[in-house]
Amino acid sequence: MFKKILIFIPIILLIISTTFTKNSTKQLDKKIFEIQENIRALENKYELVLLDYNYLTSPNKLMEYSQKYFDEELKKKEIKDLKNYIFKNE
Numbered sequence: 001m002f003k004k005i006l007i008f009i010p011i012i013l014l015i016i017s018t019t020f021t022k023n024s025t026k027q028l029d030k031k032i033f034e035i036q037e038n039i040r041a042l043e044n045k046y047e048l049v050l051l052d053y054n055y056l057t058s059p060n061k062l063m064e065y066s067q068k069y070f071d072e073e074l075k076k077k078e079i080k081d082l083k084n085y086i087f088k089n090e
Contacts, residue, residue, distance in 0.1 A: 054061065
C-alpha cells in the first residue's frame with residue numbers, strides 16, 4: 001500500500017505541474033500573438049506616415065513619380081497660379 005502511494009504522489013504532481021505549464025504557455029502565446037498584431041498595425045501606420053513624409057518633403061520626387069506612372073495625367077503648377085477655393089457644405 002505504501003509503495004502505491006509513493007508512486008501515485010509523483011504522478012499526480014507531474015500532472016499538476018504539466019497543467020500549470022500548459023496554461024502559462026497558452027497565456028504567453030496569446031500575449032505574443034497580441035503584441036505581434038499590434039506591431040503589424042504600427043508598422044503599417046509607420047509605412048503610411050513615412051510615405052506621406054517623403055511626398056511632403058520632396059515635391060520633385062513626386063513629380064518624378066507622376067511622370068513615371070501617370071504620364072500626362074498630372075501637370076506641374078506654379079504657386080502664383082493657385083487660387084483660393086471655398087467649398088460650402090450642401
